[in-house]
Amino acid sequence: MELLEDSAPDIIFLDNNLPDGLGWDMVPYIFSTYPGVKLNLISAYHPTSTLFEMKNLKIWEKPLDFRSIENYL
Numbered sequence: 327m328e329l330l331e332d333s334a335p336d337i338i339f340l341d342n343n344l345p346d347g348l349g350w351d352m353v354p355y356i357f358s359t360y361p362g363v364k365l366n367l368i369s370a371y372h373p374t375s376t377l378f379e380m381k382n383l384k385i386w387e388k389p390l391d392f393r394s395i396e397n398y399l
Contacts (some may be wrong), residue, residue, distance in 0.1 A: 327352065334360060340365075342369035353383070 340350055356365055370388040
């Protein structure tokens with residue numbers, strides 16, 4: 327999260343298999359702080375909450391296929 331504050335990126339790729347387990351919990355904070363960001367979450371777990379049905383949110387399920395990312399960008 328410190329890196330976000332330092333750089334304010336346009337696109338974020340966030341792997342949710344984090345030691346602190348906060349990846350999914352940070353989605354509302356990221357969008358409220360950086361409303362125009364395109365957030366890409368990488369995870370083997372896909373939540374069903376409507377919170378994650380947002381225009382600037384893409385959930386990539388593991389294993390990640392880098393060709394899919396190239397086509398997406």
